[in-house]
Structure formats: structure tokens, C-alpha cells
Amino acid sequence: MAMLSAAKNAMRSLGSTATFSRMLHASPGSKKIVGVFYKANEYASLNPKFVGCVEGSLGIRDWLESQGHQYIVTDDKEGPNCELEKHIHDMHVLITTPFHPAYVTEERIKKAKNLQLLLTAGIGSDHVDLKAAAEAGLTVAEVTGSNVVSVAEDELMRILILVRNFIPGYLQVIKGDWNVAGISYRAYDLEDKTVGTVGAGRIGKLLLQRLKPFNCNLLYHDRIKMEPALEKEIGAKFEEDLDAMLPKCDIIVINMPLTEKTRGMFNKEKIGKLKKGVLIVNNARGAIMDTQAVADACSSGHIAGYSGDVWYPQPAPKDHPWRYMPNQAMTPHISGTTIDAQLRYAAGVKDMLDCYFKGQEFPAQNYIVKEGKLASQYQ
Amino acid sequence: MAMLSAAKNAMRSLGSTATFSRMLHASPGSKKIVGVFYKANEYASLNPKFVGCVEGSLGIRDWLESQGHQYIVTDDKEGPNCELEKHIHDMHVLITTPFHPAYVTEERIKKAKNLQLLLTAGIGSDHVDLKAAAEAGLTVAEVTGSNVVSVAEDELMRILILVRNFIPGYLQVIKGDWNVAGISYRAYDLEDKTVGTVGAGRIGKLLLQRLKPFNCNLLYHDRIKMEPALEKEIGAKFEEDLDAMLPKCDIIVINMPLTEKTRGMFNKEKIGKLKKGVLIVNNARGAIMDTQAVADACSSGHIAGYSGDVWYPQPAPKDHPWRYMPNQAMTPHISGTTIDAQLRYAAGVKDMLDCYFKGQEFPAQNYIVKEGKLASQYQ
Numbered sequence: 001m002a003m004l005s006a007a008k009n010a011m012r013s014l015g016s017t018a019t020f021s022r023m024l025h026a027s028p029g030s031k032k033i034v035g036v037f038y039k040a041n042e043y044a045s046l047n048p049k050f051v052g053c054v055e056g057s058l059g060i061r062d063w064l065e066s067q068g069h070q071y072i073v074t075d076d077k078e079g080p081n082c083e084l085e086k087h088i089h090d091m092h093v094l095i096t097t098p099f100h101p102a103y104v105t106e107e108r109i110k111k112a113k114n115l116q117l118l119l120t121a122g123i124g125s126d127h128v129d130l131k132a133a134a135e136a137g138l139t140v141a142e143v144t145g146s147n148v149v150s151v152a153e154d155e156l157m158r159i160l161i162l163v164r165n166f167i168p169g170y171l172q173v174i175k176g177d178w179n180v181a182g183i184s185y186r187a188y189d190l191e192d193k194t195v196g197t198v199g200a201g202r203i204g205k206l207l208l209q210r211l212k213p214f215n216c217n218l219l220y221h222d223r224i225k226m227e228p229a230l231e232k233e234i235g236a237k238f239e240e241d242l243d244a245m246l247p248k249c250d251i252i253v254i255n256m257p258l259t260e261k262t263r264g265m266f267n268k269e270k271i272g273k274l275k276k277g278v279l280i281v282n283n284a285r286g287a288i289m290d291t292q293a294v295a296d297a298c299s300s301g302h303i304a305g306y307s308g309d310v311w312y313p314q315p316a317p318k319d320h321p322w323r324y325m326p327n328q329a330m331t332p333h334i335s336g337t338t339i340d341a342q343l344r345y346a347a348g349v350k351d352m353l354d355c356y357f358k359g360q361e362f363p364a365q366n367y368i369v370k371e372g373k374l375a376s377q378y379q
Numbered sequence: 380m381a382m383l384s385a386a387k388n389a390m391r392s393l394g395s396t397a398t399f400s401r402m403l404h405a406s407p408g409s410k411k412i413v414g415v416f417y418k419a420n421e422y423a424s425l426n427p428k429f430v431g432c433v434e435g436s437l438g439i440r441d442w443l444e445s446q447g448h449q450y451i452v453t454d455d456k457e458g459p460n461c462e463l464e465k466h467i468h469d470m471h472v473l474i475t476t477p478f479h480p481a482y483v484t485e486e487r488i489k490k491a492k493n494l495q496l497l498l499t500a501g502i503g504s505d506h507v508d509l510k511a512a513a514e515a516g517l518t519v520a521e522v523t524g525s526n527v528v529s530v531a532e533d534e535l536m537r538i539l540i541l542v543r544n545f546i547p548g549y550l551q552v553i554k555g556d557w558n559v560a561g562i563s564y565r566a567y568d569l570e571d572k573t574v575g576t577v578g579a580g581r582i583g584k585l586l587l588q589r590l591k592p593f594n595c596n597l598l599y600h601d602r603i604k605m606e607p608a609l610e611k612e613i614g615a616k617f618e619e620d621l622d623a624m625l626p627k628c629d630i631i632v633i634n635m636p637l638t639e640k641t642r643g644m645f646n647k648e649k650i651g652k653l654k655k656g657v658l659i660v661n662n663a664r665g666a667i668m669d670t671q672a673v674a675d676a677c678s679s680g681h682i683a684g685y686s687g688d689v690w691y692p693q694p695a696p697k698d699h700p701w702r703y704m705p706n707q708a709m710t711p712h713i714s715g716t717t718i719d720a721q722l723r724y725a726a727g728v729k730d731m732l733d734c735y736f737k738g739q740e741f742p743a744q745n746y747i748v749k750e751g752k753l754a755s756q757y758q
Binding site: 316 | 532533561589
């Protein structure tokens with residue numbers, strides 16, 4: 001609980017870069033709401049709680065339509081003839097998700113004359129050109145916190161998968177092989193290793209909290225040092241200088257947003273400064289890494305293992321080098337869209353839509369851009 | 380620390396079933412010591428700390444030979460013409476490991492006229508016919524505690540792999556696919572789920588301790604209820620009646636030794652009483668489960684995921700049904716043989732050999748059979 005309130009205290013404050021502002025609050029009458037989610041096809045009917053897909057539509061169709069609103073849901077989001085493009089000119093609200101993002105470019109924002117609100121079902125709005133959205137006076141919001149536990153748990157899983165060299169063992173099993181040495185020569189305990197998180201926002205803090213009983217040496221780099229009491233509770237040491245922290249780490253976890261400052265941050269030069277044999281977990285955003293530099297360092301062995309669920313672009317093309325580099329434990333973008341997370345972010349989107357219809361404020365921490373004003377960390 | 384001392388307090392006491400006893404302490408002169416480990420081949424030279432394989436020989440060859448002892452090391456352990464059989468008649472000590480066990484049958488014990496000491500490099504002695512070993516007056520000992528952290532970490536990894544449905548995501552990646560729905564329709568958070576451990580000895584306690592920050596509902600069944608202070612620290616609820624606990628669990632972790640009482644315990648009837656969709660992690664011993672009953676329940680979906688590193692027999696044959704059942708996340712027997720664990724159990728074996736040569740006692744908790752007397756939990 002101390003952790004949550006401290007995290008809230010550290011939330012971004014709002015600054016201003018907007019030149020004009022559209023009305024956020026819905027004018028009376030029917031609204032056109034477009035949702036872009038991933039399609040489930042044969043999986044849709046297998047779980048009644050599976051609301052995060054096109055077919056599940058966040059479970060808000062009846063609620064929206066009973067109030068006279070129009071609700072278009074699709075996964076068809078690319079190219080000039082896609083379903084999304086057909087609705088851009090007259091939609092009021094666009095809901096999408098990091099797991100199958102509708103990329104909201106400056107060009108699309110210019111076409112979207114009625115658009116007022118961009119909602120992320122989940123966390124993160126880097127699929128939106130935030131500068132253009134702010135200049136157009138839009139509001140951009142996410143369901144802050146909706147899947148932080150989901151992502152933190154997944155990060156810890158990936159740390160263990162890499163440290164303990166799980167993948168070669170699993171592949172032996174399904175191929176009919178048995179070769180303990182081929183796994184154990186590079187399998188380690190997590191205990192006593194140095195784990196550093198680059199970014200210690202809500203997800204980073206939840207990860208550190210879960211790492212504590214593993215008796216590691218925990219480090220964190222962030223813009224903000226934690227309160228001493230929280231730091232002690234979490235058991236992690238603050239590293240003000242990122243470049244000083246990175247070479248100390250056996251395991252590095254990326255927990256910062258993608259911004260213009262962080263895009264491509266882990267390039268060949270930065271990776272070259274990491275400990276040889278470092279393990280990297282990245283559930284933040286794929287574009288924080290230089291794709292080819294990561295693949296090359298995995299091939300050379302400088303990076304001994306890389307795991308994450310984020311890629312650029314998404315969906316990852318069939319020839320994305322991370323699919324085929326050695327010692328990877330990658331998945332599609334999944335960590336924040338467990339069934340539990342889907343139920344939470346669907347509820348959060350519904351709450352914000354309800355506020356929008358009623359002319360009420362959203363929870364303060366949800367705003368990325370508020371009526372044209374960009375939150376400080378995105379400036 | 381409280382945990383460790385409580386665990387020690389709960390250690391097995393020794394009982395007696397032996398009819399006669401061979402001298403444990405080494406008579407003066409050269410001893411013949413045989414080690415049976417897994418072979419590393421091309422992996423042997425890739426890590427200088429890789430001591431757990433035939434080639435590494437626990438790193439004790441120079442130390443043994445400098446004292447005039449003979450040290451034979453092999454992985455060839457099956458059939459009448461194997462390397463192990465050649466040395467059975469005159470060896471004094473046999474060292475082996477659960478990861479590639481030399482099965483010590485009554486027949487082999489009868490042949491081994493000079494045998495005094497059976498050491499497990501690791502934990503567990505179910506590869507030994509303990510009744511026959513006790514009747515022959517042998518001493519059987521393990522390196523208690525040498526890999527409990529390794530196994531507990533691995534169990535937590537497997538819980539997360541199953542709950543979060545990691546495997547289908549990884550397989551999509553390497554096949555060039557991208558289908559988030561095919562993963563997320565049955566991916567969950569660990570938070571708020573009910574996890575029960577069957578057995579809360581040292582490994583079970585370390586697992587519970589690591590699970591605590593995940594905010595689960597933790598249950599444990601054991602012969603012994605923990606001290607109230609330890610129970611509170613760990614945050615788990617005691618379940619005296621195993622059959623009452625099992626149907627409550629979303630996730631069941633097996634943490635008990637293989638004995639005549641536990642062999643085949645999870646048969647069709649027992650599995651039928653578990654919650655539909657249960658996840659099972661078993662790093663204890665494969666033979667605790669009825670192999671075909673587990674495979675059938677995975678196929679029907681009654682078990683929604685099964686992960687572990689133990690099989691019967693080991694190495695698992697190419698046609699073992701667990702290799703091919705749905706929703707498995709199996710590996711060869713690996714969790715207790717990380718590099719860190721190898722260094723600990725190699726040091727523990729060396730210490731016991733040193734005691735044996737000097738006529739000193741082993742650490743009390745290491746004994747399975749002490750000069751013909753079987754430890755109570757094996758009776």
C-alpha cells in the first residue's frame with residue numbers, strides 16, 4: 001500500500017504545449033466510437049471472460065448501443081482501404097490497445113475532424129503521434145495501472161526463463177532428446193545475481209517487490225529516487241547514472257516508456273558497454289532497442305539471453321531478426337493482456353467513456369494528453 | 380533465517396530397521412570411488428565452472444588422487460556390460476546424481492562386497508533401494524540443502540510459465556506466426572490465484588516465501604504444521620487433509636519425496652478430484668504421478684497445464700507420453716543442477732568424503748541411511 005501511494009505521488013504532472021483545444025466533453029447526442037483490437041477467431045468462444053478481442057469488444061457493446069451510440073470494432077487498421085480509414089472522418093472516439101495498435105499518425109489526426117478522444121485499452125500511447133494529438137487539442141488517456149501487475153509478473157517469469165536456460169530444455173523435450181549438459185552448462189540460479197531495472201515506475205516497483213525474496217542485488221535507475229522508506233521496503237539501490245549502473249548488471253530489465261529520448265537507446269555502442277553474457281528482459285517497447293544491434297549481440301554471445309513481448313513494428317513480420325537469433329525467449333505482445341488484465345482495462349475504458357458522456361474528469365493519472373496539454377514525461 | 384532454523388528443527392529423525400552394519404568409516408589405504416554423472420561432450424569446455432558432468436567430475440579428481448584413491452567416473456550405468464557394473468564388485472563409494480542416476484538395486488548391492496557409502500550429488504536417494512541398502516549396513520547420504528533454492532526458483536518459473544501460457548507464444552515466434560488471441564484466451568495473472576504445495580519441507584518453504592509478494596492465496600499440506608511465527612512470515616495456510624486442500628487449488632506444486640507411500644499417488648482417481656483447469660508443477664519425482672493419467676487429463680483439459688523436470692524413468696524415452704501431451708512445459712531433469720547448485724553439491728560431496736576418510740560424522744541432516752539405520756521418513 002505504501003508502494004501504491006508513493007507511486008501515485010510520483011505521477012507525472014501536466015504541462016502545456018497545445019496551441020488550441022477541441023472540446024473534450026461530449027456534446028449531446030449519438031457518438032461514433034471505433035475500437036481496434038486483435039481478432040480472436042476460433043479462440044473467441046473458448047472463454048467467456050475473453051473481452052479484449054474484436055469479438056469480445058471489451059464487453060461494452062450493449063451498454064454503448066443502449067445509450068444510442070454507434071460502436072464499430074475491427075482489427076483492420078493498416079493501409080488506405082482498411083476498415084479503420086472508413087471511419088476516421090466522422091469518429092468521435094478511438095479505442096485501441098498496445099497489443100494490436102491502431103497507429104494514429106499526424107495525417108490520420110488531420111482527417112479526423114470529429115475526433116475528441118483517444119483511449120488506450122491498456123497502458124502506453126506511443127502508437128499515437130502525441131505532438132500532433134496535442135496540437136489538435138485531443139485528449140489521450142490510458143487505463144493507468146490496469147496491467148502493471150500482469151507485466152511485472154511476466155518480467156519475473158522471463159528473468160527466470162533466461163537465467164535458468166529453460167528454452168533449450170523445452171525444445172529437447174518436444175524433439176525427443178535428453179541432454180542435461182546442453183542445458184546446465186549455462187543454467188544459473190537467480191540468487192546472488194545483480195538485477196537492474198531501467199525505470200522504476202509502477203511496473204518496475206512491482207517487479208522489484210517480487211524480486212526481493214530471491215536474494216539478488218537489486219539496482220534501479222529512474223528520473224526520481226524513491227522515498228527512503230519505500231527504497232528500504234523494496235530493497236533496491238538507486239543508480240542516478242544509467243551508464244554507471246548498466247555494466248554492473250547480470251540482468252537488465254527495461255521499464256521505461258518509449259519517447260523520442262528513449263527510441264533506439266540500446267544501440268550497438270550502449271550494448272557494447274554491458275557485461276559480457278548479460279541477460280535482457282524488455283516488456284516495455286521494442287523500439288527502445290536497435291533491432292539489429294540486439295540480434296548481432298545475441299549472435300556474438302555478448303547478450304547471453306533476450307526475452308520480451310514487444311517488437312517494432314507489431315505484429316512482427318515473419319523475417320524479424322529477433323525470431324531467429326540465438327538464446328531468445330520472445331513471445332507476441334501478450335504480458336499486459338491476460339484475462340485478468342483485460343477485465344481491468346475493459347472496466348477502465350468503460351469508466352472513462354461514462355465520464356466523457358457525462359462531462360466528468362477522468363482519473364488524473366490516466367491522462368497522457370488532456371485537451372491538448374501533454375503530460376510532462378512525454379514532452 | 381527464521382525459516383532456515385525452523386526447517387532444520389523439522390528435519391527427519393533417525394530410526395532403525397537395520398539388521399547388521401558394515402563399518403562406515405574408511406579403513407586405512409586406497410579407496411575405489413565411482414562417480415556416475417551425465418556426460419557433457421561438446422558442452423564440457425564451454426564453462427570452467429561446469430563441474431557436475433563426467434568431464435568436470437565434481438572437480439575432486441586431483442584432490443582424491445593426490446591422497447592415493449582411485450576415482451572412476453562414467454555415465455555408462457545400464458545393462459550387464461556397462462562401465463558401472465565393471466566396478467561394482469570392488470568399489471567402496473558410489474557417487475551419483477538424480478539428474479543421471481545410477482540405479483542401486485538390491486542385486487547390485489549384493490554384488491558390491493566392498494561398498495560402504497552411497498552419496499547423492501544433489502538431493503534425493505530414491506534411485507537407491509533403501510531397504511536393501513539398510514539391510515546391507517550401508518550409509519546413504521545426500522547434500523541436503525545444496526539445491527533447494529535452485530529447485531524453488533525453478534518451480535516459481537514453471538508456475539508463471541503455465542499461468543501466463545508462455546509456451547504457445549514462444550512457439551508462434553519461432554514458427555513465424557503472430558496470434559495474440561491464441562495465447563491470451565487462456566493467459567492469467569498469478570495474483571489472486573490459489574496455490575497449494577503438497578509438502579512444505581525446505582523447497583516448499585522457499586517456494587512459499589518467493590510466492591508471498593504475488594498476492595496469492597497460499598496453502599500447504601505437510602506432515603508437520605509450521606510454527607505459528609514461521610507460518611505467519613510465509614503467509615500460507617496449513618491444510619491437514621490433503622484431499623480437502625487439492626480441490627481448492629488453481630495451481631498445485633508437488634514438493635514431497637518419492638517413497639512407497641507417494642509412488643503413483645496422483646492417479647486417475649486423485650486427478651479427477653482436482654479443480655477442472657488445474658495447473659500442476661512437479662519438480663519432485665516423476666513416479667509420484669501416474670504417467671498415463673496425467674497425459675490423459677492434459678488431453679481432456681482437466682489438467683490445463685503440467686510442468687516439471689522429473690520423469691520416470693530418466694532419461695525419458697523418446698515415446699514418453701509427457702513429451703507429446705498438450706499444454707506441457709517440461710524439460711529434462713535440470714532444476715537442481717544449475718552451475719550454482721553444482722558448485723554447492725560438489726563442495727558437499729567433497730566434505731563428506733573428507734569426513735569419511737577421517738572417520739568423522741557427516742552433517743546430521745545429510746543422512747538417508749546411517750550405517751544401516753533408515754531415516755524415519757523413508758521407513
